[in-house]
Amino acid sequence: MEVNIISDTVTKPNKKMLEAMISAPLGDDVFGEDPTVNALEEKVQKMFGKEAAIFCPSGTMTNQIAIKLHTKSLDEMICDVDSHVYQAESAGFAFHSGISVHLLQGQYGKITADQVESAIKPGHDWQPLSRLVVLENSCNKGGGSYYTTSEIEPVKAVAKKHNLKMHLDGARLFNVLVETGESTESFGALFDSISICLSKGLGAPVGSVLTGDKAFIKEARRFRKVFGGGMRQAGILAAAGIYALDHHIHDLKTDNDRAKYIGAVLQTKSFVKSLKPVFTNIIIFTLEDSLPMETFLINLAEKGILATSFGYQTIRFVLHRDVTVEQFEYLSDVIKKL
Ligand SMILES: *Cc1c(COP(=O)(O)O)cnc(C)c1O
Numbered sequence: 001m002e003v004n005i006i007s008d009t010v011t012k013p014n015k016k017m018l019e020a021m022i023s024a025p026l027g028d029d030v031f032g033e034d035p036t037v038n039a040l041e042e043k044v045q046k047m048f049g050k051e052a053a054i055f056c057p058s059g060t061m062t063n064q065i066a067i068k069l070h071t072k073s074l075d076e077m078i079c080d081v082d083s084h085v086y087q088a089e090s091a092g093f094a095f096h097s098g099i100s101v102h103l104l105q106g107q108y109g110k111i112t113a114d115q116v117e118s119a120i121k122p123g124h125d126w127q128p129l130s131r132l133v134v135l136e137n138s139c140n141k142g143g144g145s146y147y148t149t150s151e152i153e154p155v156k157a158v159a160k161k162h163n164l165k166m167h168l169d170g171a172r173l174f175n176v177l178v179e180t181g182e183s184t185e186s187f188g189a190l191f192d193s194i195s196i197c198l199s200k201g202l203g204a205p206v207g208s209v210l211t212g213d214k215a216f217i218k219e220a221r222r223f224r225k226v227f228g229g230g231m232r233q234a235g236i237l238a239a240a241g242i243y244a245l246d247h248h249i250h251d252l253k254t255d256n257d258r259a260k261y262i263g264a265v266l267q268t269k270s271f272v273k274s275l276k277p278v279f280t281n282i283i284i285f286t287l288e289d290s291l292p293m294e295t296f297l298i299n300l301a302e303k304g305i306l307a308t309s310f311g312y313q314t315i316r317f318v319l320h321r322d323v324t325v326e327q328f329e330y331l332s333d334v335i336k337k338l
Contacts, residue, residue, distance in 0.1 A: 002304040003327045008172075008201040008255070008281060008320035017203065017243045024239035028232050029055070030225070036235030040242050044196065044209040047245075048188030052217035054210050055238055057229050059084075059171050062195035062210035064092045065223045067132065069216055070165040070192065073098030076128035078119045080106040082141035084169055085134050096227075100128040108276060109142025111135070113154035120162050133159050136169040137187075138176050141310075143276030143284040144259070146176040149186045156190050166190065171197040171208075175280040178253040192216070201252050201281060201320050202244035206237045248321065255281035255319040258328055262317060265335050271296070273313070283317040284310060303334050 004010050013021065027033035041053040056062045063085050067077060077093060079086055081103040085093060093099050102119045104111045121127040133155060138146045159166050168191040177184065187194060193212035198204035210220060224230055231237070256279075263278035266285055275285040287296055293313050300307055310316035323331070 001327060001330045002306065003323060003331045004306040005317045005319065005323065005331070006306050006308045008318045009199055011199075011201065011203040011320050011322045013203065013205050013240055016247070017240050020243040021236050021239045024235045026233040026235040029234045030230040030232060034233060034235040034238070036242070037238040040238040040245075041209065043242060043245060045211050047184040048194055048211050049185040050188050050194070050211040051214040052212065054217050054220045054224060055231075055234060055241070056208050056210060056224055057206060057231065059169070059195055059197040059199075059208040060089050060092065061224065061227055061229050062208040063089060063134075063167070063169055064096050064227065065220050066167045066193045066195060066210060066212075067093050067099070067134070068097045068223050069219050070132045070167060071097050071099045072131075074100075074128055075131040076100040076102055076121065077132040077134055078102045078104065078111075078116055078130060078164075079134040080104055080109050080111050080136065080139070080142075082106070082109045082139065083134060083136045084140055084171065085136075087141060099131075102130070106139075106142070108145035108279075109136060109139025110145055110147055110151070111155070113158045116155055117158045117162075120158075120164070130162065130164060132165045132167060134167045134169060135191075136171070138172045138280045138282070140171070140282065141284070144172070144175065144256075144278065144280035144282030145276075146179065146279055148180055149182055149190060152187075152190050165192045167192065168194040170194050172200055172280065174249050175201055175252045175256060178249065179256055179280060198241040198244050201255055202241075202248045203321050204237070204240035204244045207241050209241070251321050252281065255321065258323070259283050259317070259319040262319070262332065262335055265332065269338060271338070281319045283319075285315055287313045287315065289313070299338075300334075305331060305334055 024036040045053040
């Protein structure tokens with residue numbers, strides 16, 4: 001048996017999603033005439049209580065467009081050192097936007113209002129101007145940890161006081177919402193822009209959506225084009241996104257619960273040196289020096305478990321909807337016997 005827990009991005013469209021895709025009405029979205037893309041954008045905008053939204057090929061693009069629009073060159077954004085916008089977008093903030101970054105060492109990827117306030121520069125000629133706070137929810141490298149809205153409110157108050165914009169990288173926001181029971185609208189109210197990924201645990205093959213106010217999204221359409229992300233009959237992809245939002249959000253709770261179960265098993269293992277608390281569908285742990293990471297991964301691969309390294313002696317497992325009941329039982333069994 002093979003179980004791929006490298007990422008929740010490995011999820012493939014199921015039969016019903018494929019049916020929704022092939023029957024979607026299509027048009028040319030560069031002209032704004034794909035009815036399915038328009039429907040997806042409207043759906044997301046309404047979910048978050050925003051004025052407009054834009055469908056993009058990736059979460060990197062939605063984040064990069066947001067950073068571009070919230071800043072100008074010589075500005076600075078503030079984020080956690082482990083955030084995706086810093087660690088996993090090839091320094092796009094510098095390349096596309098010509099800005100600097102003030103990195104904060106948060107706890108499990110989460111930064112506080114006090115940290116943000118102390119990072120804000122007074123604006124001398126020789127300093128970059130602090131313009132933007134980027135939060136990530138859930139925090140991928142933090143081990144799937146998450147902010148509740150009450151934790152974000154003080155950060156928002158500091159941002160407001162100093163006239164900073166707030167962007168949310170909500171690639172896995174729905175994994176958080178099924179855990180806390182909080183609403184999309186409550187997050188919409190705290191941020192100038194929000195990016196969500198459809199291609200992670202929600203199970204769509206491609207796509208992310210950025211939502212914000214009308215003027216912001218109008219400009220975002222210009223930058224999506226110049227970044228090369230204007231797609232034509234993109235409704236075939238947007239249909240998968242609509243299907244995922246209608247039918248797959250609830251199932252993310254299973255992914256979170258399964259991750260917690262596997263985390264609890266790993267906790268008992270002597271070869272595990274440290275394990276981040278499991279908050280949602282991501283498990284991050286380090287191995288004792290006596291067990292080289294390569295040996296561990298090869299051993300897993302020989303048993304059909306595909307996982308990936310996530311830094312020095314560090315492993316990440318990600319649970320997702322394409323792990324069947326049988327595969328999950330097998331996975332639990334293999335981990336227990338390690
Ligand atoms: C996956 C991910 C993104 C976007 O990645 P793409 O592969 O470009 O869609 C952004 N932020 C986080 C936290 C992610 O995990």
